[in-house]
Amino acid sequence: MSKEHNRTAFMCGVEALDRYFREQAMQDMRRRAASCYVAIDSATSAIAGYYTLAAGSIPLIDLPEDLIKKLPRYPSVPVALLGRFSS
Numbered sequence: 001m002s003k004e005h006n007r008t009a010f011m012c013g014v015e016a017l018d019r020y021f022r023e024q025a026m027q028d029m030r031r032r033a034a035s036c037y038v039a040i041d042s043a044t045s046a047i048a049g050y051y052t053l054a055a056g057s058i059p060l061i062d063l064p065e066d067l068i069k070k071l072p073r074y075p076s077v078p079v080a081l082l083g084r085f086s087s
Contacts, residue, residue, distance in 0.1 A: 001025065001036040001050065010047040012086040020084055021050055028052070034083055052083040 001007075007022050021036075028034040034054040041048040057076035060068060071077060 001029070001038045005038055005047055007047065010050070012049070014086065017084060017086040021086070025050070025052065025084075028054075036084075049086055051085040054081045054083050055079075056081045 003026070007025070010021055011018050025034075025036040029036055034052045036050055036052045038050045039048045040046070056079050058079055059076050060071065060074065063071070063077065
């Protein structure tokens with residue numbers, strides 16, 4: 001997503017997702033808290049949907065025992081978080 005994309009015209013019907021996209025997504029990108037990706041309708045060039053990705057971690061002790069046995073003994077496991085998804 002970039003400043004050139006018209007975020008104000010996008011509506012998915014879920015107010016919390018629409019508001020996040022219009023008001024918060026660019027701030028999260030500037031702060032490097034998340035990356036926001038958009039799908040563009042090829043016929044109209046309008047935004048058809050979006051999703052955000054953010055890096056995070058899960059404490060090893062919060063995982064199921066059978067999974068812990070397969071992982072390195074670090075204090076936490078890195079994850080990619082699909083934070084918002086709308087179309």
